[in-house]
Amino acid sequence: MSTPQLVVHHDKELMAQAAAARLITKIVDAQASRGTASVVLTGGRNGNGLLAALAAAPARDAVDWGRLDLWWGDERYLPEGDPERNVTQAREALLDSVPLDPERVHAMPASDGPYGADVEAAAEAYAAELAKAAGPENHGSVPTFDVLMLGVGPDTHVASLFPELPAVRETERTVVGVHGAPKPPPTRISLTLPAIRAAREVWLLAAGDDKAEAAAIALSGAGEIQAPAAGAYGRSRTLWLLDSAAASQLPRSLYPPASA
Numbered sequence: 001m002s003t004p005q006l007v008v009h010h011d012k013e014l015m016a017q018a019a020a021a022r023l024i025t026k027i028v029d030a031q032a033s034r035g036t037a038s039v040v041l042t043g044g045r046n047g048n049g050l051l052a053a054l055a056a057a058p059a060r061d062a063v064d065w066g067r068l069d070l071w072w073g074d075e076r077y078l079p080e081g082d083p084e085r086n087v088t089q090a091r092e093a094l095l096d097s098v099p100l101d102p103e104r105v106h107a108m109p110a111s112d113g114p115y116g117a118d119v120e121a122a123a124e125a126y127a128a129e130l131a132k133a134a135g136p137e138n139h140g141s142v143p144t145f146d147v148l149m150l151g152v153g154p155d156t157h158v159a160s161l162f163p164e165l166p167a168v169r170e171t172e173r174t175v176v177g178v179h180g181a182p183k184p185p186p187t188r189i190s191l192t193l194p195a196i197r198a199a200r201e202v203w204l205l206a207a208g209d210d211k212a213e214a215a216a217i218a219l220s221g222a223g224e225i226q227a228p229a230a231g232a233y234g235r236s237r238t239l240w241l242l243d244s245a246a247a248s249q250l251p252r253s254l255y256p257p258a259s260a
């Protein structure tokens with residue numbers, strides 16, 4: 001378990017731009033050393049804000065987009081092309097602007113796809129796709145993601161793992177169906193904490209004053225069932241990327257020295 005590191009940026013826009021620059025460097029380094037990179041995207045305003053900043057970044061095309069695997073941490077279980085789907089929003093923010101290899105863009109199933117209303121079957125299919133991509137050197141049945149990004153909800157949820165609901169309690173499966181999510185839409189697919197923890201690095205994105213309480217709770221020793229963000233950590237790095245509004249309720253002891 002890697003101890004959370006915090007970086008606090010002045011505002012939401014700067015956090016998105018700095019996180020985008022950080023992601024470009026991470027991908028370029030991974031591709032330079034291993035010839036490929038694997039990133040897990042997140043939905044929501046902060047996640048899409050980062051993708052939009054990446055689309056506009058001067059160094060954007062330092063990334064070899066054809067050698068990048070993209071996965072999702074969660075998805076709203078809606079029909080293909082629905083504007084509320086995370087993949088639809090990611091395409092609008094970035095993916096349609098860069099030359100990705102479509103075979104390496106691993107969207108989660110849609111509700112009008114082969115599994116219909118059976119979100120558990122859809123989750124199992126995604127788990128199988130992850131397992132197929134996991135190499136012998138990987139930890140268990142997901143690929144070793146270079147970076148797994150997670151927006152943090154005001155209730156401390158990450159992906160579609162909501163406090164006290166069954167999905168956050170899952171200890172074996174890597175992908176589950178979610179019913180009755182408090183954040184609409186109610187039916188979703190989500191990576192579980194074991195899958196999240198297989199990532200080399202987990203980056204939690206929290207900008208805006210509506211995240212201040214969640215950040216303080218998650219970083220002050222809360223349990224992962226009550227505060228799922230507290231259970232999201234990477235094998236070698238856990239990085240909280242905040243703006244000053246979201247960091248405003250953190251205990252001073254947690255504030256990074258540079259921003260004291």
Ligand SMILES: O=C(O)[C@H](O)[C@@H](O)[C@H](O)[C@H](O)COP(=O)(O)O
Binds near residue numbers: 045046
């Ligand atoms: O499907 C989703 O809604 C997201 O994956 C979700 O986990 C999101 O990242 C958080 O709710 C934060 O969203 P905001 O950044 O919009 O607050």
